[in-house]
Amino acid sequence: MKYLLTHKTHPTVEEIYDALHDEIATLSKTTIYNTLKLFVEKGAAAQLNIEDKCVHFDGDISTHAHFMCQRCGTIYDIFPSKMPIIEDFASLQFGAHNVQNVQLNLIGICERCMKNKNKESKQK
Amino acid sequence: MKYLLTHKTHPTVEEIYDALHDEIATLSKTTIYNTLKLFVEKGAAAQLNIEDKCVHFDGDISTHAHFMCQRCGTIYDIFPSKMPIIEDFASLQFGAHNVQNVQLNLIGICERCMKNKNKESKQK
DNA sequence: AATACGATTTGATATGATTACAAATTTACA
């Protein structure tokens, strides 16, 4: 949990394992899977299904959206302060259905990768 | 593609395979994977990463959101006619990043499952 | 109609994330 709260990179299980394996030599992936599942069930962390390859986790459970770069894989936070409409999505109702969770995901190419792309095309 | 357009159930590869295997006896899952990937790349279909287990596909590429029931797995369409705010997310910008796709996913328990749940608890 | 060749489809196999589960370890408390 401390790792999640101090690393806002929306890590995967793999990334958490690689990062913590040094200080906690006995740590197993199973424990990470179990613990994250518990966090998500209890509402202490958010699970991001933004990518099909694997799941990302977020220790910030405040209302916010995400932007994922298809090229470099980086996931950026988008907070309501920058995009006020996000507040409106958080409280969406859908008929008589019981909405428990709202995820707003933007997908595209991030600014940095856009610049690299331009450089590449200029080189040709 | 015809299957996707006539079955608004947001099927998985598995479901498409099961459905089409009867009429197209030689159809392989690889072909379904390849074809759907192509559709998504070309913008003819949408890929839904709403669930962590597997990917769903949608032949409707008009602006709309989805609600997934955690209990029965059904994915419901939410069109702007019912929820006007959905029109707004189609044009979301995020700084100088290049937004190519926006997904709005609601997760919860659908009306039908809510009713069944109540019945169950009354029986106890 | 037969041939040739590129494009598509297939199926067997590989991969990689996630889960299941029993054994090992740790913790809490008597």
Place this chain on the structure above:
DNA sequence: TGTAAATTTGTAATCATATCAAATCGTATT
């Protein structure tokens, strides 16, 4: 300190998806 419960671990199973070479198909040409 001893013991039972809770947690953690590592191995093996599972399952969706990717890889890739071989098989098949479509089409144009003779």
